[in-house]
Amino acid sequence: MATLNDEVLKRTHTCGQLRAEDVGKHVRLCGWVRSYRDHGGVIFIDLRDRTGITQIVFDLPTPAHLPEAGGCGGQAGMPQHKDNAEEVAMYDLARTLRAEWVISISGLVRPRGQGRENPKLPTGRIEVLGDTLTVLNESKPVPFSPDEYTDVSEDARLRYRYIDLRRPEMARALMMRHRICKAMRDVLDAAGFIEVETPFLTKSTPEGARDFLVPSRLQQGTFYALPQSPQLFKQILMVSGLEKYYQIVRCFRDEDLRADRQPEFTQLDMEMSFVTEADVIAAITPVFRDICKLAQKPFPDEVPVLTYDQAVSLYGIDRPDMRFELFLRDASQIVAASEFQVFADALAARGVVKGVCVPGGAKFTRKEIDAYTAYAGDFGAKGLAWCKLEAGQMVGGVAKFVTAQMQARLRDAFGAKDGDLLFFIADTPAGANKALAALRCKLGRDLKLYDENDFAWCWVTRFPLVEWNEEEKRWDAMHHPFTSPRPEDLDKLETDPGSVKARAYDIVCNGLELGGGSIRMHRPDIQRRVFKMLGISDEQAQSRFGFFLEALEYGAPPHGGIALGLDRIVMVMVGGQSLRDVIAFPKTQKGICPLTGAPSVVDDKQLRELDIRIITPPK
Numbered sequence: 157m158a159t160l161n162d163e164v165l166k167r168t169h170t171c172g173q174l175r176a177e178d179v180g181k182h183v184r185l186c187g188w189v190r191s192y193r194d195h196g197g198v199i200f201i202d203l204r205d206r207t208g209i210t211q212i213v214f215d216l217p218t219p220a221h222l223p224e225a226g227g228c229g230g231q232a233g234m235p236q237h238k239d240n241a242e243e244v245a246m247y248d249l250a251r252t253l254r255a256e257w258v259i260s261i262s263g264l265v266r267p268r269g270q271g272r273e274n275p276k277l278p279t280g281r282i283e284v285l286g287d288t289l290t291v292l293n294e295s296k297p298v299p300f301s302p303d304e305y306t307d308v309s310e311d312a313r314l315r316y317r318y319i320d321l322r323r324p325e326m327a328r329a330l331m332m333r334h335r336i337c338k339a340m341r342d343v344l345d346a347a348g349f350i351e352v353e354t355p356f357l358t359k360s361t362p363e364g365a366r367d368f369l370v371p372s373r374l375q376q377g378t379f380y381a382l383p384q385s386p387q388l389f390k391q392i393l394m395v396s397g398l399e400k401y402y403q404i405v406r407c408f409r410d411e412d413l414r415a416d417r418q419p420e421f422t423q424l425d426m427e428m429s430f431v432t433e434a435d436v437i438a439a440i441t442p443v444f445r446d447i448c449k450l451a452q453k454p455f456p457d458e459v460p461v462l463t464y465d466q467a468v469s470l471y472g473i474d475r476p477d478m479r480f481e482l483f484l485r486d487a488s489q490i491v492a493a494s495e496f497q498v499f500a501d502a503l504a505a506r507g508v509v510k511g512v513c514v515p516g517g518a519k520f521t522r523k524e525i526d527a528y529t530a531y532a533g534d535f536g537a538k539g540l541a542w543c544k545l546e547a548g549q550m551v552g553g554v555a556k557f558v559t560a561q562m563q564a565r566l567r568d569a570f571g572a573k574d575g576d577l578l579f580f581i582a583d584t585p586a587g588a589n590k591a592l593a594a595l596r597c598k599l600g601r602d603l604k605l606y607d608e609n610d611f612a613w614c615w616v617t618r619f620p621l622v623e624w625n626e627e628e629k630r631w632d633a634m635h636h637p638f639t640s641p642r643p644e645d646l647d648k649l650e651t652d653p654g655s656v657k658a659r660a661y662d663i664v665c666n667g668l669e670l671g672g673g674s675i676r677m678h679r680p681d682i683q684r685r686v687f688k689m690l691g692i693s694d695e696q697a698q699s700r701f702g703f704f705l706e707a708l709e710y711g712a713p714p715h716g717g718i719a720l721g722l723d724r725i726v727m728v729m730v731g732g733q734s735l736r737d738v739i740a741f742p743k744t745q746k747g748i749c750p751l752t753g754a755p756s757v758v759d760d761k762q763l764r765e766l767d768i769r770i771i772t773p774p775k
């Protein structure tokens with residue numbers, strides 16, 4: 157049996173590598189004991205590393221007095237005949253192995269033999285007959301097995317992340333992440349982009365979220381903000397003449413975490429000078445093309461482009477899932493004269509009656525319709541009106557309020573035919589769109605209107621520059637306050653901000669926004685006007701963005717860029733369900749890292765150095 161010397165670390169192969177062609181080779185593997193089975197006289201070990209699993213066999217040695225003593229000795233390249241006592245010791249050691257111990261073995265690759273092959277494993281046609289075994293480290297009994305994690309709480313998986321990451325899917329996700337980052341760098345490098353790092357300890361850049369603050373020890377009473385994105389720095393790099401910048405960079409946003417958010421996340425951030433929207437789109441498209449190629453996902457030659465208005469009108473949302481048709485239609489005009497009170501009230505309040513035609517939906521039971529109503533209710537709908545089409549007639553639900561003439565027009569507008577069902581929501585335009593967009597996606601899933609392997613990409617352009625914040629009674633930037641209005645809308649900046657369109661664009665895949673950017677304002681006077689329209693006074697603009705406005709005064713070129721959400725892209729490419737599946741050390745929904753226990757209280761000494769006192773708020 158080998159002792160721990162450097163030799164035992166010299167692997168000849170990885171655990172995912174050996175194939176039938178390797179039979180007869182003498183190899184050395186290192187890894188973790190995934191499982192062990194003692195069949196009395198034969199011990200089977202599944203040995204795992206990040207590349208896969210190989211079956212190792214330890215045979216009980218034949219007693220020394222028998223002629224075959226020496227077991228597997230004799231082949232070319234093999235250690236010669238071994239002492240029988242040593243083999244017995246190795247076998248005994250093999251019997252002590254337990255899950256997740258770290259071992260090094262050497263041995264002969266041999267075919268598994270008839271009926272013992274495992275076609276599901278790439279290495280399933282061979283096994284290694286162990287002739288040396290070294291225990292590199294033992295493991296305490298693991299809180300969960302990396303291979304049986306599905307019933308394990310996510311908290312446990314994150315607390316013992318090092319065990320969770322031993323799962324092949326996690327290793328694959330991190331590997332894919334690495335390769336995607338490399339593809340991003342390769343494409344942009346070839347196109348003349350330069351990766352530049354920008355500071356983490358900086359001043360607030362608004363992306364619509366709360367800042368994480370870091371107290372300064374040297375300038376007591378002051379704080380750095382962790383960047384929500386490198387937005388201002390990348391624009392300043394354009395002023396500095398860098399022309400083509402990119403960075404794979406961490407961004408920090410202190411938001412209440414929804415399922416698909418993390419407080420720190422990674423972007424591919426880029427910016428270029430002397431460009432229009434089309435140039436930025438043309439520069440970033442090959443990045444997606446290469447990522448899809450390596451992840452073996454489809455990417456179209458021509459990505460469809462929708463305006464924001466088209467997307468919202470047809471899909472109810474600015475990130476449409478275009479894997480399936482099932483378009484929303486505005487029925488307001490058609491049902492304007494209906495006696496259905498809910499429709500009349502909504503229309504009188506300048507709302508809309510919008511709906512969707514469900515192919516084959518006439519077979520929905522009352523219970524199913526109620527379930528869809530409840531689902532729409534989760535997205536704010538106060539109700540869901542419906543009617544079915546049967547034998548050329550609308551029946552059920554609101555059909556009695558729909559005249560024959562309206563019926564004909566509805567059938568036309570929705571392309572509805574016998575056997576279909578119409579759902580309607582009467583609400584404000586935003587309210588109706590929100591609930592219908594969600595309902596549409598649920599219908600798409602439930603009715604299997606697309607295949608899990610389908611991919612649908614689109615660009616969405618011409619967003620509104622601002623949206624009305626009813627709570628704060630002010631206009632908020634829809635992307636961020638550095639996005640340029642379209643030049644033809646400049647006149648309306650002060651008089652009708654809601655109608656101003658932005659030079660902004662998002663890329664959407666399967667209903668997920670994977671990136672967004674814009675052409676920026678390079679002229680300080682326009683930037684100042686936009687700040688003012690957003691309710692940022694000259695003084696506030698000066699104190700928050702004075703450095704940036706000043707930079708714009710010194711020869712800022714026209715410029716624009718985009719940022720792609722790396723975590724989301726990897727999630728889509730590996731088919732993950734959560735961002736936590738593709739981030740090595742993510743936070744929980746409460747912003748906690750169960751592995752390290754962050755955030756945590758700090759020493760009094762650390763607080764004193766920062767001149768910070770914690771005052772427990774009154775209960």
Ligand code: ASP
Pocket residue numbers: 363384385386387426636672673674717718719
């Ligand atoms: N800074 C923006 C963001 O993080 C992206 C951009 O406009 O380039 O969403």
